[in-house]
Amino acid sequence: xxxxxxxxxxxxxxxxxxxxxxxxxxxxxxxxxxxxxxxxxxxxxxxxxxxxxxxxxxxxxxxxxxxxxxxxxxxxxxxxxxxxxxxxxxxxxxxxxxxxxxxxxxxxxxxxxxxxxxxxxxxxxxxxxxxxxxxxxxxxxxxxxxxxxxxxxxxxxxxxxxxxxxxxxxxxxxxxxxxxxxxxxxxxxxxxxxxxxxxxxxxxxxxxxxxxxxxxxxxxxxxxxxxxxxxxxxxxxxxxxxxxxxxx
Amino acid sequence: xxxxxxxxxxxxxxxxxxxxxxxxxxxxxxxxxxxxxxxxxxxxxxxxxxxxxxxxxxxxxxxxxxxxxxxxxxxxxxxxxxxxxxxxxxxxxxxxxxxxxxxxxxxxxxxxxxxxxxxxxxxxxxxxxxxxxxxxxxxxxxxxxxxxxxxxxxxxxxxxxxxxxxxxxxxxxxxxxxxxxxxxxxxxxxxxxxxxxxxxxxxxxxxxxxxxxxxxxxxxxxxxxxxxxxxxxxxxxxxxxxxxxxxxxxxxxxxxxxxxxxxxxxxxxxxxxxxxxxxxxxxxxx
Amino acid sequence: xxxxxxxxxxxxxxxxxxxxxxxxxxxxxxxxxxxxxxxxxxxxxxxxxxxxxxxxxxxxxxxxxxxxxxxxxxxxxxxxxxxxxxxxxxxxxxxxxxxxxxxxxxxxxxxxxxxxxxxxxxxxxxxxxxxxxxxxxxxxxxxxxxxxxxxxxxxxxxxxxxxxxxxxxxxxxxxxxxxxxxxxxxxxxxxxxxxxxxxxxxxxxxxxxxxxxxxxxxxxxxxxxxxxxxxxxxxxxxxxxxxxxxxxxxxxxxx
Numbered sequence: 001x002x003x004x005x006x007x008x009x010x011x012x013x014x015x016x017x018x019x020x021x022x023x024x025x026x027x028x029x030x031x032x033x034x035x036x037x038x039x040x041x042x043x044x045x046x047x048x049x050x051x052x053x054x055x056x057x058x059x060x061x062x063x064x065x066x067x068x069x070x071x072x073x074x075x076x077x078x079x080x081x082x083x084x085x086x087x088x089x090x091x092x093x094x095x096x097x098x099x100x101x102x103x104x105x106x107x108x109x110x111x112x113x114x115x116x117x118x119x120x121x122x123x124x125x126x127x128x129x130x131x132x133x134x135x136x137x138x139x140x141x142x143x144x145x146x147x148x149x150x151x152x153x154x155x156x157x158x159x160x161x162x163x164x165x166x167x168x169x170x171x172x173x174x175x176x177x178x179x180x181x182x183x184x185x186x187x188x189x190x191x192x193x194x195x196x197x198x199x200x201x202x203x204x205x206x207x208x209x210x211x212x213x214x215x216x217x218x219x220x221x222x223x224x225x226x227x228x229x230x231x232x233x234x235x236x237x238x239x240x241x242x243x244x245x246x247x248x
Numbered sequence: 249x250x251x252x253x254x255x256x257x258x259x260x261x262x263x264x265x266x267x268x269x270x271x272x273x274x275x276x277x278x279x280x281x282x283x284x285x286x287x288x289x290x291x292x293x294x295x296x297x298x299x300x301x302x303x304x305x306x307x308x309x310x311x312x313x314x315x316x317x318x319x320x321x322x323x324x325x326x327x328x329x330x331x332x333x334x335x336x337x338x339x340x341x342x343x344x345x346x347x348x349x350x351x352x353x354x355x356x357x358x359x360x361x362x363x364x365x366x367x368x369x370x371x372x373x374x375x376x377x378x379x380x381x382x383x384x385x386x387x388x389x390x391x392x393x394x395x396x397x398x399x400x401x402x403x404x405x406x407x408x409x410x411x412x413x414x415x416x417x418x419x420x421x422x423x424x425x426x427x428x429x430x431x432x433x434x435x436x437x438x439x440x441x442x443x444x445x446x447x448x449x450x451x452x453x454x455x456x457x458x459x460x461x462x463x464x465x466x467x468x469x470x471x472x473x474x475x476x477x478x479x480x481x482x483x484x485x486x487x488x489x490x491x492x493x494x495x496x497x498x499x500x501x502x503x504x505x506x507x508x509x510x511x512x513x514x515x516x517x518x519x520x521x522x523x524x525x526x527x528x529x530x531x532x533x534x
Numbered sequence: 535x536x537x538x539x540x541x542x543x544x545x546x547x548x549x550x551x552x553x554x555x556x557x558x559x560x561x562x563x564x565x566x567x568x569x570x571x572x573x574x575x576x577x578x579x580x581x582x583x584x585x586x587x588x589x590x591x592x593x594x595x596x597x598x599x600x601x602x603x604x605x606x607x608x609x610x611x612x613x614x615x616x617x618x619x620x621x622x623x624x625x626x627x628x629x630x631x632x633x634x635x636x637x638x639x640x641x642x643x644x645x646x647x648x649x650x651x652x653x654x655x656x657x658x659x660x661x662x663x664x665x666x667x668x669x670x671x672x673x674x675x676x677x678x679x680x681x682x683x684x685x686x687x688x689x690x691x692x693x694x695x696x697x698x699x700x701x702x703x704x705x706x707x708x709x710x711x712x713x714x715x716x717x718x719x720x721x722x723x724x725x726x727x728x729x730x731x732x733x734x735x736x737x738x739x740x741x742x743x744x745x746x747x748x749x750x751x752x753x754x755x756x757x758x759x760x761x762x763x764x765x766x767x768x769x770x771x772x773x774x775x776x777x778x779x780x781x782x783x784x785x786x787x788x789x
Contacts, residue, residue, distance in 0.1 A: 009370030016371055033390065090282035095290050101510070102503035103465040105381075108472060109487035110495050113310065148623035151592055154610060155617040156637030156688070166636075170627045189379040193469050196384060208473075211385030219385050227378035234377065245627070275550065 035217040043217040044224060053206070057229065060202040063119050064191045064233075067126025071187070072180060075131040079138025083172075084164050089139065096135060104129035104190045112198035122194045122202075126187040133186060137179035141172035177241030181234050188230045203229075312493035320497035328482065329501060336478040336505075339395060340467050343402025347463070348456050351407045355414020356448060360440075365419075372411060380405035380466050384473055393474040398467065405466040409459035410452060417451025418444050450521060457513050464506050479505070537691050537724030538603040538614065540566040540589060545598035547584055548749075557749035558584050561598075564743055564752055571718070571725040573735035576745030577781065582728040583620070586694045589726055590617055602692065613641065616690030616723075618698045622681030624669040630656065631665045634684045641688070655683040658717065675706035682710075686717060693723040697730065707734075714738055732777050736770060737763055744780045753780050 017037045024034055031039070047053045082089045082096075104125055115121030145168050153167040195204025207222035273281070291314050298313040312320075358365045358372070380401050391397035421443055429439050471480020479502060486494035547559040558581035566572040574582050587593040588600050591607045600607045602614065616637075624633045631652050638648035656665055659679040669677060682698055699707045711734060718725065729735050735742045742756040756777060762769045 008366040012367040012369075012371040013374075015367065087278075087282060090279045091286035091289075093279075093286070094283040095286050098287075098503065098507075101461075101506040102499055103461060103468060103506065105465050105468045105472070106483070106499045106502040108469075109483050110492070110499065113487060113490065113492055113495065146621075146623070148619050148621045149625065151587075151590075151617070151619060152623040152625075152684075154592055155590060155615065155685070157611040157613060157640040159611060162640065166640075167625065170625065173627075185377070185379070189381045192379075193381045193384075196381075196469070196473055207382075207385045211389055214389065216386070216389055219389065223378050223382045223386065226382045227374070230377040230379070 032214040032216050035220065039217045040220045040224070044221040047218070047221055047225070056201055056203050056206045057225070059119075060191050060195065060204070061229070063122040063194075063202065064126055064188055066119075067123040067191070068130050068184060068187050070123065071127030071130030072134050072183060074127070075134025075183075076138050076176060078131075079135040079176075080142060080164060080169065082135065082139040083142025084160070084168065096132065100132050100136070104186070105193050108194050108197050111194065117198045117200050122191055122199065125194050126190050129190040130183040130187045133179060133183040134176070137182075138172065138176050141175035141179075142168050144175075145171040174241070174245045177237070177245060180241070181237045184233050184237055185230060188226075188233060192226055310490075310492040312496060316493045317496045317500070320491075320493045321500055324482075324494065324497050324501065332477065332479045332482050333501070333505060336467055336471065336480065339398045339470075339478065340402055340463060342395075343399040343404075343467075344406050344456075344459070344463050346399070347403035347406025347459070348410050348452065350403070351410035351455070352414050352448065352452050354407075355411050355452070356418050356444075359415040359418035359448075360444065365415075369415070376408050376412075380408060380462070381469055384470060387470075388474050393476070397474060398470040398478075401470045402463045402466050406456075406459040406463045409462055410455035413451040413455030413458075414448055417448040421447055453517055453520065457510070457517055460509050460513060461506060464502075464509065468502060536722040537569040537693075539568050539601075540572075540692060540724055540726065541601040542585075542588075543599045543601060545588060545595045545600065546749075547581070547588065547593070547596050559588075559595075560749035560751050562745075562750065562752055563598075564755060566724055566726060566741070568724055569722045570740040571727060571738055572741050572743055573727045573729055573739035574743045574745060575729060575732055575735050575777065575781065576750060577747050578730060580745050580748050580750040582745065582750075583696055586617070586696050586726060586728055589692070590615055590694055614690060615692040615694060616685035616688040617694040618678075618681045618685040618696065620697045620700055622669075622677040622701075624672075624677055624680055624684075626669050629666050629668050630661065630672070630680050633669070633680055634687050637684055637688050651687055652683075655687040656680070658686070658720075659683045659713075675702040675710075678702050678706075679710070682717070686720065689721050690723050691721075693718075693725045695725065695727045697728055699734070700730070711737055732774060732781070733765075735777070736773050737765075742777060744777060756780075 020034070020037050023029070024036055035043075078092075082092055107125055107128060111121035111125050115124070142164075149167050149171055150163060153163045158166060191202070192204040195202040196208050199205050203222060203226055207219050207226075210216075210218035210222060294311075295313050295315075298311040301311045354372075358368055383401060383404055387397045387401050391400055425443060429443050434442065467478070468480045468483075471478040472484050475481040475484075479498065483495065483498045483502075486498060542562055542564050545559055545562045546557070548555045548557040562585070564572070574585060576582055584593065588595050589602075589607065591609050591612045594609055602612075624630075625636070628636065631649055634652035634655060635645070635648040638651055639645055643651070653662075653665060656662060659682060661676060661679055661683065664672065664676060669680075672680065678698055678701060682695075685693060685695075699710050702710065715738070727735075727738060732742075736758055739758050742758060744753040744756065745751070746753050756773065758773065759769070761767060762773045764770055
């Protein structure tokens with residue numbers, strides 16, 4: 001157990017680091033192309049005690065959280081409407097299908113034209129990215145709720161609203177929760193991408209600035225941070241949904 | 249199967265079980281009428297909004313109406329669109345194919361060779377949350393602003409998606425099939441060829457479809473940041489000249505090409521795997 | 535409040551399917567006397583469950599009318615009925631007590647009162663020790679009992695049962711069948727009971743409604759007398775053979 005969960009992954013990391021180091025030495029790569037692994041670790045350590053780094057992380061997380069809540073909650077509401085009413089579903093389907101294929105990144109230039117480099121543009125971008133994921137998966141899981149549960153609800157005297165809130169939403173909750181994790185990953189990356197192109201602060205700005213000044217170690221350290229934050233967000237959503245849906 | 253689920257899905261929605269004569273329209277006609285109304289309503293809303301915002305000085309004052317966007321769309325499509333699309337597609341195709349092939353190979357290796365899997369799967373798991381988008385600056389440092397850089401990013405995006413499907417496909421052989429193979433006396437290579445490989449390729453195909461959108465999204469980002477040709481480069485060019493109508497028209501082009509890619513691939517996949525049909529639409533049931 | 539009068543008046547129904555329409559019921563008429571148990575038997579897929587959905591107001595009939603106490607059955611929730619399904623349909627996110635109580639609170643009972651009634655009915659079906667269990671911890675038979683307790687706790691005047699003992703092991707089924715009449719004594723509802731088991735129909739019903747293949751029609755209404763229920767009696771054997779013959783099964787094949 002310990003061997004498989006800790007030791008072997010560690011071997012994997014060491015092997016990758018070794019290949020990295022060997023490549024570097026063998027091809028005599030300059031530091032600006034590929035810094036040695038230890039330099040990246042060192043840079044990461046330096047970043048962690050810098051105030052501006054934490055400010056960048058804070059800005060990105062703020063934009064993400066605001067957009068995620070906005071898009072996620074409205075997505076669940078619209079998804080429920082679509083799942084509950086066939087007529088609404090038929091009406092909304094083509095509109096949603098056409099927006100779904102305009103990936104969030106394509107909106108970046110427009111949000112910059114409209115909102116400049118402010119937080120608003122990024123928040124709306126994340127909301128857009130998250131919204132469609134949540135609409136589609138919520139609607140889907142509501143429609144696929146075990147039909148017996150709906151019949152039971154009606155038999156027990158629930159009207160349409162009560163059925164939607166007391167039965168369908170509960171039954172669909174685990175599926176909605178796992179969609180919420182997928183949506184978080186997409187939203188988080190949308191923030192970073194938007195910050196590359198037009199922003200004054202944030203992790204995306206940090207690493208593009210580092211890239212243009214050829215501080216490659218900082219670029220890689222920034223990527224690591226983006227990965228870690230993304231993983232933490234995903235894990236905390238998983239943890240939250242476990243805490244609420246442990247009856248499964 | 250899915251259709252059967254849907255027709256009985258929620259009995260609170262009694263309209264879903266159709267009784268003869270209860271409603272004069274066939275389900276398909278209803279879908280068309282309501283769907284058309286939805287699209288029309290959206291366009292009307294858009295027009296009204298652009299009229300209302302035209303006079304104000306707020307941040308969203310620059311919302312072009314549908315007609316203006318349509319004119320821009322027509323202009324772009326009849327002029328540079330084909331060239332830009334070809335350039336973007338070239339990057340996309342190279343990266344996508346490379347990513348799928350590489351992911352299948354690595355997936356088979358890590359999924360079938362246990363010690364390799366034990367050592368390197370955690371590494372793959374650690375890299376996955378770092379989306380290909382995060383690699384953009386590094387890729388520019390490594391490969392500059394050209395074709396290689398963009399193809400690398402697309403390949404990476406596709407790889408990160410497909411690898412999961414490949415590993416899943418080759419490490420999860422249904423127990424009854426494995427028993428049958430043993431009963432038939434298959435040796436290692438026969439087993440691999442007739443059991444492992446087909447199962448893996450089926451999953452890879454699904455992954456390849458799923459990765460279309462993330463790959464296409466990566467092309468957009470890469471071209472927005474570092475390109476002198478392609479749809480993304482055009483998008484940035486019109487944005488920098490503050491031509492909102494042209495920006496929206498280009499976005500529509502992105503959407504349409506993504507849609508077309510997905511539709512074509514779904515059709516190919518359904519042709520290749522007739523026993524496993526992919527649904528045409530994700531939310532509508534008709 | 536005891537049961538009322540359930541009438542199916544010339545009901546026809548069909549479903550829209552992928553390949554067009556399937557007719558399930560064709561001109562079905564019968565009446566269930568207040569407080570009596572009517573068992574519906576027929577070949578599988580003949581629309582027995584559709585019959586229940588129509589009686590419950592979960593489906594609107596294409597033609598004809600279902601009447602309860604003289605008035606046409608409304609679509610949507612109906613206060614007079616309780617129903618137990620083939621799959622018990624317990625809400626997986628609620629424990630057993632709350633699964634039984636939810637119907638009572640939906641109908642306006644106070645939560646404490648609802649839980650008290652739930653406990654009472656769970657005692658009746660022999661699940662006193664499992665009140666706080668979640669559905670995934672129950673066996674099939676136990677889950678089925680919860681479903682029945684939930685329907686009974688509503689004190690329905692019309693009880694609709696869709697093969698409630700089908701998913702249960704043989705031993706539990708016999709036990710539930712034996713307890714069935716005692717459970718009904720509480721308030722004598724009118725019962726429409728769908729089953730594929732003819733002997734069960736004879737043991738539990740006052741009348742058997744025999745349906746044909748799809749599109750289903752009523753083939754015969756067979757009244758059951760008290761002495762027919764003794765499995766050892768000649769009367770039981772005659773009823774069984776007669777019903778099976780109507781379903782196209784000869785007595786020889788079953789002996």
